[in-house]
Amino acid sequence: MTTLFEPSPAMPSSNGQLASRQYGRWPDRLLGFSGILWFLAAAAGQWIFVYYVAASYLPALAQNGFPGLADTALPKGYVAGDLIGNLAIAFHVLIAIVIIGGGPLQLTPQIRSRFPAFHRYLGRAYMLTAAMTSAAGLHLVWTRGVPGGMVGHIAISLDAVLIWICAAIAIRFAVTRQIDRHRRWAMRLFMVASAVWFFRIGLMFWFMTTGGVGIDPETFEGPFLTFMYFAQMAIPLLVLQFYFQAQDSTGAGLKITAALVVLAATGVTVLGSFAATMGMWLPRL
């Protein structure tokens, strides 16, 4: 199985020595392997999240309409008389199934090469729905609020802006056929559009490993939460950037270091997904 996280071909060293090119092969393979492993862990974790989203919100909406959202985990899922807000939250959670379910499919090269029309179709749907649901999310944040006070409001609003920026740049490079640049911006978009999932697995990883240091369970505020509100976007983007730098580099040391960082991220992803599944998603179903 290969993914868009596979390595770029070993690049010649600056002095063109064949020996260093050969030396560079196994670090390249290690880097590619770490990327594939992380991608598989993330795809599995995201599809469990999608299962939870579909199983909680589809029946609630189908059986009781908007008022059904009052009995879900959403803090203010239903507000009587607020038609726009109720529409926004229903759209937001339903469209999440397309976005989170479709993201990993979009990053799988076998699907892209064997079914190019599907890739283009899903790609457009992914970018459009991510941009639209961010607008719906912004409306909800600033009318109904989110836990975490002003920091939470600002951080999640920043995520909406990042989603729009990454989607716009990814589309631009697709249109101008700059495919490598398009691929990298699409992967950045995947990271920021997955922030809602990163937040949950990061939080549950922290609870599992520290018991929740730096989190006030009453107010849902505290230093760790402040960190997490921004880390949900910053850490995935930084690790991805490091991975790109290592792919482009000729240095074996950088490739090995980046591979170790991605392997560590894979460990956190697996543990966090497990903790979120057992401690948050399954108990709500």
Ligand code: HEM
């Ligand atoms: C495009 C990526 C996004 C996806 C896939 C997504 C998905 C979701 C999902 C599945 C939930 C329900 C969570 C649960 O049951 O635990 C949720 C809740 C929510 N989302 Fe998003 N979201 C995205 C981006 C945003 C953005 C950018 C904002 C705001 C600017 C936002 C605002 C909210 C709000 C206010 C809630 C309800 C309160 C809460 O659970 O914190 N979302 N989102």
